[in-house]
Amino acid sequence: MNVTTENEITATAAFDVMRYRADFPILGRHVHITSKSPGRQLVYLDNGATTQKPQQVIDAITHYYSHYNANIHRGVHALSQEASAAYEAARETVAHFVNAASAQEIIFTRGTTESVNLVAHAWLRSRLNAGDEVLITAMEHHSNIVPWQLVCEEKGATLKVVPVNDNGELDYEAAAALLTSRTKLFAFTHVSNTLGTVNDVQRLTAMAHAQHIPVLVDGAQAAPHLRINVQELGCDFYCFSAHKTYGPTGIGMLYVRGELMREMQPYQGGGGIISHVTFEKTTFVEGPLRFEAGTPNIEGAIGFAAALDYMNAVGLPAITAHEHDLLTYTTAQLEQIEGMRIIGTAPCKAGVISFVVGNLHPYDVGTILDQQGVAVRTGHHCTQPLMQRFGVPGTVRVSFGLYNTRSDADQFITALHKALKMLA
């Protein structure tokens, strides 16, 4: 995928980042305020962990609780009907955001992690037998490793792993060889949370589908940065979390392509998912509600939709281009630093830059950056096998959001120089 088409470059020029920044109240705050110090202006570069929320999202949640809080899909009264309508409208918004064929293909979950677990238990578990295989890649987040590992252990199946090369790109030929008649599912990330590598989902999906192997795509790090079109990608399952796309925590989505949802068993039992219960037998409703037992995260769904509306209003191509500019601008400055090793140098990257400097511990660098108001992530980023692959205990990771500026990047670089000087 080429993310710098001519249209998108034009979009960058017109991107009024200061206007969008004003929508995020938290970006104005200072950190490390003490009796002696006014603190430091926050430079938030940990968007890969979670994004900040625009006022529009905060208002949507407040408005729900102030005006139409009620349980959904149960009450005959006006508030319940308004809340139910808003919850289902949110499902439509999510479906539209990923270009699903229907809102009935969207299940609300607690986030990407629950989405993966849901597929592991509600879909894969009953299909997996001893000797079968689940294929993942070496760049997966723990949440796209462990759920499969647990089911494989239980069933006597094997987890297979597509390797990555020194640039942090998948070995597509190895993937082709690892997809066999034993493979029951191919699960991989769209964008690596540690390396920033954008994987060719269409190509990988086509390879799997040629052998009738279903595909799950972890979109947690892609949805904030790239336009997602599940029909074009062709995958069977796609998931991401709202809190990484400027929405609230505790809610996310799972897209399940068409007829596949009918092959899934209920994941958790409870209210709201049944059509009839006796002590002998329970029959379940059809569609996504079947997988949303209990009172769901209603304000979460409403906030999620408000966040996606916000991203749509800003415009995905413009966001992609703006963040790509920040990525190349910052990378160029990092490359000037002696001893710098950027982990993840694929030509097509989105959102994040991971690095180590000399033999400095990422925690030390992160701590000194933090004291200067610069928020980054340090550690293994829940990708320990990938850290082993690159022979580092962890990295410092800067990750961009639509509200970041070149000035943020400059302040980060200045703070980094100070950290390196202190730690030298």
Place this chain on the structure above:
Amino acid sequence: MSIHEEEQEIIGEFEMFDQWDDKYQYLIDMGKSLTPLSEQFKTDDRLIRGCQSRVWLHSELKDGKVIFAADSDAIITKGIVALMVRVLSGHTPKEITEAQLPFIDTIGLKEHLSPTRANGLVAMIKQMKMDALALQAKVS
């Protein structure tokens, strides 16, 4: 020097620093000056749980006093470890287990640490006290 006197001395040293970077530079320098733990002691059973960076603690009893040696793969953590070793090493198990360590709050060590590091510091102190108790039990 007693534990209390050692604490007072550190408080005095920290009082000279107005700026955050001076405090951190001090911790970094303390970390660099701490005698590295011999590789044979960097074993998993000497790792302190609760620290994000790796911290090893080796304890032994010498003439009734506990001698601590410690190390970390992160230099700021190592500086904090060095402070703790400086305060607690060379004292009796009883003195160590009873030490309240008010200097930690006085110099604002916790507020300059991220919560995970602050938890790591708590884990570190707990381990030092437990080691002291265990060494005492061995002798008596």
